[in-house]
Amino acid sequence: MIGTSTLEAPVSDQIDSSTAQPARRYNYWLGGKDNFAVDRASGDEILKTFPTARIAALENRRFLQRATRFLAAEAGIRQFLDxxxxxxxxxxxxxxxxxIAPESRVVYVDNDPMVMVHARALLTSTPAGRTTYLEADLRSPETILADPELRETLDLGRPVALMLVAVLHFIEGYGAGAPIVRTLMDALPSGSFLVATNSTKDPLPPKMAADYDAALAAGITNIWPRDRAxxxxxxxxxxxVEPGVTPVSEWRSEGETEPRPNPAHVAMYGGVARKP
Structure with a gap:
């Protein structure tokens, strides 16, 4: 079952094909076809600075899947806010x-209308569970939490896994992500989990780190890197959760193809944690 927020205009009227969008650019890097020329041009421009961005996108996706399997199979989580x-x-x-658990319930949230079009068509749930899509922005966590469809799908009195995968690095500014994470986690009960990833410059050689800074200053990328601290x-x-904060390519990656990528080719931290 798909739930959607009420929109004031048709979704097709809201899709901006003249401005690059992160979800479509990410889709391009993953080899998808749901992107426009402007997204491909933006993706290629970023690849000039960070040539292994596709590897990072793929490894980030694999981290999401491994973390979800851990939550469902080992931690017993049945509710997800992605x-x-x-x-x-x-x-x-x-x-x-x-x-793993057909009764699992998932609320997807994104601020790109094109994502909603595809969600309506593709994100179908098992009969025992439920999948709902909300059009909203991470920058407004209170709006997400207050949405009636979220409340209809998830029981916020029971543990929820908050999935913030490859999204926090669009919140620019040192320390800017923490208040958003805190607002969301404060609304979830004990036993809930946070799954997060974020781009980082930490493993990059000095020249590439300097190029990253220049790309940020020039507006070529809006992916805000965060250091380990x-x-x-x-x-x-x-x-x-063990092994703590690691490159996404190394978090519980024992079953992945060897050798694992060089952390500098991924340049993204990941972690999973439980609310006591």
């Missing part, structure tokens, strides 16, 4: 979770 879900591809959060602070008050 913000910044992006365009549907294979093995989305609800497919992984419901493959700032990213780890997002989990303050929570209990990090």
């Amino acid at each position: 913000i910044g879900t992006g365009l549907p591809t294979a093995d989305n959060t609800h497919e992984v979770a419901q493959g 700032e990213f780890t602070a997002l989990f303050d008050g929570l209990e990090l």
Whole structure:
């Protein structure tokens, strides 16, 4: 079942094909076809600075799938709030979770109308569970939490996994992500989990790190990198699950193809933590 927010205008009227959108650019890097020329041009421009961006996108996606399997199979989580879900591809959060526990319920949130079009068509739930899509922005966590469809789908009195995968790095500014994470986690009960990833410059050689800074200043990219200390602070008050904060390519990756990518080719931290 798909739930959608009420819109004032047809979705097709809201899709902006003249401005690059993160979800469509990510889709391009993953080899998808749901993108426009402007998204491909933006993606190619970023690849000039960070040539392994496609590897990072793929490894981030695999981290999401491994984290979801851990939550559903080992932690017993049956409710997921996935913000910044992006365009549907294979093995989305609800497919992984419901493959383990068909009764799992998932709320997807994204601010791109094109994502909603595809969500309506593709994000179908098992009969035992439920999948709902909300059009909203991570920058307005109170709006997300107050949405009646979220409340109809998830029981906020029971543990929920908050999934913030490849979305926090669109919140620009040092320390800017922490208040948003805190607002969302404060609304969830004990036993809930936070799953998060964020781009980082930490493993980059000096020249590439300088190029990243120049690309940010020039507006070529809006992917805001966070160092290990700032990213780890997002989990303050929570209990990090082993192995803690790591490159996304190394988080519980024992079953992945070897050799694992060089952390500098991924340049993204990931972590999973439980609310005590």
